[in-house]
Amino acid sequence: MTPRPTLQELTVLDATGRPRSLFLLGGTSDIALAVAERYASRVPGLRVVLAARPGERRDSAVTRLAGVGCDVHAVDLEARSVDSHEDAVRAAAALGDIDVAVVAYGLLGDNERAWTDVAAGTELAEVNFVGPLAAGILLGERVREQGHGVVVALSSVAAERPRRSNFVYGATKAGTDAFFTGLGEALREHGGHVLVVRPGFVRSKMTAGLEPAPLATDPGRVADAVLAAVDARREQVWVPGAMRGVMVVLRHLPRPVFRRLPI
C-alpha cells in the first residue's frame, strides 16, 4: 500500500481563485515571479516551489518571494535536461499537490545564428520546446493523479505566424503552443485546466537591449492577465488583449504584404 499523503499535502484551488501551492518552472523569469507575487497577495503564506538553475539569480528570486510572505522552496532545474525536469517535478510533488504550475523559462536567442548554426538552433528547440514538453507530460501525470491542477504555459504571439526576424524562436514556441493547447484538451476529463499565454513584446530581462515592438507590455501586466484567465478558466489569453485582434489580421495577411511589414 502506498503511503497516503497527509491532509496538509493535499490542496486545491478555492472558489475565489486562491491556490495553496504554486510551482514555477523557470522560477527566475520576470513573468513567473510577477505571477507568484500576485498570488501571494491573495494567499498569505502561499507555498512556492521555485525551480531554476542554482545561483545568484535564483537566490535573489527566493529572497524576493520570501519578502512577500511566501513559503519558498528552491529546487534545481536545467531547462535542457529532461532528467532534471523529472527530479524537479518529483521534488515539488513531494511537498504536496501542485495547484498551479507555470512553465515560464524560455530563450529568445539570436535568430540569425539560430537558423544558420545547428547548435544554436537546437538549443532554442531544447529550451523552448523539448523542455516544456517534458514538463507538460510530467505535470499532466500529476494532474491525472490529483484530479485537479492548473498548468500555465508561456507561449508567444511569435508562435502564431513565423516572421523573418525571429522564426526559429517562433517555431519552437509554435510547438509548445500546440502541445499545451492539446494537453488542455487531454486533461479536461481529469480535472486539469491548461492556460496558454501569448504575450507580445514583454519588457523583461529576456528582451533587455531590444527595441520594444508596438503594443509592448511588461511582466506585471502579463501576470495580471494570467490570474484573470485562470480565475475565468480560460484556455488562451493574449497580452495585451488587443494583441488577439492584431494577430487575427496578421495571420491572414498575404505573404507578399506580411513580408514588407516593419516587424
Added chain:
Amino acid sequence: MTATPLRGSRLDVTRRALTGWGRTAPTTADVVAVTGPDDVASLLAGLHAAGEAPARGVVARGLGRSYGDAAQNAGGLVLDMTGCARVLAIDVEGALVRVEAGVSLDTLIRTLLPLGMWLPVVPGTRQVTVGGAIAADVHGKNHHVAGSFGAHVLELDLVTADGRVRRLTPDGEDADAFWATVGGMGLTGVVVRATLACVPAETAYAVVRTERARDLDHLLELLAEDDPDPYSVAWFDALARGPRMGRAVLTRGRLARLDDLPARLAKRPSSLGGEGQGPAVPPVPYGLLNRATGRAFNELWFRKAPRRPSTDVEPLGAFFQPLDGVRDWNRVYGPRGFCQYQFVVPPAEVESFRRAVALIAASGHPSCLNVLKRMGPSGPGPLSFPAPGWTLAVDLPAEPGLHRLFAQLDELVLGAGGRVYLAKDARLSSGSVEAMYPRLAEFRAVRRMLDPEELFVSDLARRVLL
C-alpha cells in the same frame, strides 16, 4: 467518461468532474454509484481487508447541494449515495420514519404528507439527502424553537473505514461518534440508514404572515418580538444603502390546520397539487446577475411583498422551499458560479451584524438571495453550525475581488465570536475555521478514533484541514 469495474467489487467507477451547488472549483474523482447500505459496507470492508485504501481517500456524496467542495474529493473516490434511497419503514402511531441515507427530503416529504406526517426540520431546499442533512446538520426556519436536523435523528447507521456498520444513537454508548457525525461533513464515515422523528401535519399548507420592514433596525425589532409562529425568516435587500439599508420582507408562519383552509382546499387538505418541479434554467454562457440586474431584482422582490402585513395560506413547498420551483437555478450565475456566505453571530452582536450588512451593500458585489434569521441554542455536535444569534446568508457571483469582501467578513465574524457555515463554504482558510469552531479538537479526536488512517476526506477537509 466510461465506466470501469472497481477492483474487488461488482460496482463500476466513472471518472467525473464534480462541483458543489455553487459550481466553483471543479475537481475530478472516481465516482461509484452504490445501490444500498450493503454496497457501502462491502466496498469499504473489501478495501480495508485488501489494504488497498484509495490513495486519495473516499467521501460520500448526496445530491450535491453543499455550495462548496464538501462532497468532492480530487483524485479520490466518491460514493454517489442517491441510489441508496429506500424508505424502509413508517410508524404513523409512533411518528417515526426509517430510511436509507440517500433518500431525498423531497421523496420523503411526498411519502409522509399524505399520512399526515411532516419533518420537524426542513431546510430551504428539499433536494438534499437525509445523509447530507445529517452531515451538514441543516437547519430551517424554525431553528429557534426546534433546533437543527440532528436533534430529530433517533438513530443512524454509520459505515466506518473498516467496513463495519455501527448503529449510533444520540445518548448511547457511541454518543460521541453520533454527534461527531451530525455536522461532521461526512468525515466520520458513510451514513447509510437513519431513523427520524416526525411531527403531525393536518394539511399540506402553511399559514403565512408577510410583513415589510423599512430598514434593518425595523427588521431586527420585528425579529426580536415575541412570536407565536414557529417559522420565521426574512429576505433583505442586500444592495440598498443609506436609510433603506437592510429593508426586508419578513415571513412568519405555522403549519395550517384543517380549519385554516378555505373550503376549496379543505376537500383535499394533504394534496400535493401545489407542489412540483417547475421550469429549468438553461445553461447560460455568462452570469446573468450583475449590479444592474441585482438592483432590479432586489427592488422587485421588496415591492412584491404587500405594503401592509397580510396573512395567506400557501402550499408548504411555496413557503419552505420557493427555489425548488426552478430547477438548476444555480445556472443563472453562469460558468464561473457563485459562493454563498452564511454566518452566525451571537445575539448581542447586533452591531457586527449591521456592519456585515453594510459591508456587503457597499462592496458592489450583487446578491439577490439574502436571508436573515434568528437562531436558537446549538446542538451537541462539535462541528455543527447553528448557534444562538443572528444568521445571514448571501449568494454572490464568483468574480474578481470577491476574496477581499470575504476576508473582511471573516474578520468581522471572528471578531464577533461567530462562525461561517461549512456546508456553504468554498474558500475559508484553516486558521479561520480553527478559530470559528472552538470544538474542532474534540471533533478531530473522535474522527481519529473512528478513522485513524483518514480514509474519509473531501476537498473541503483538505482545504481547511479538518
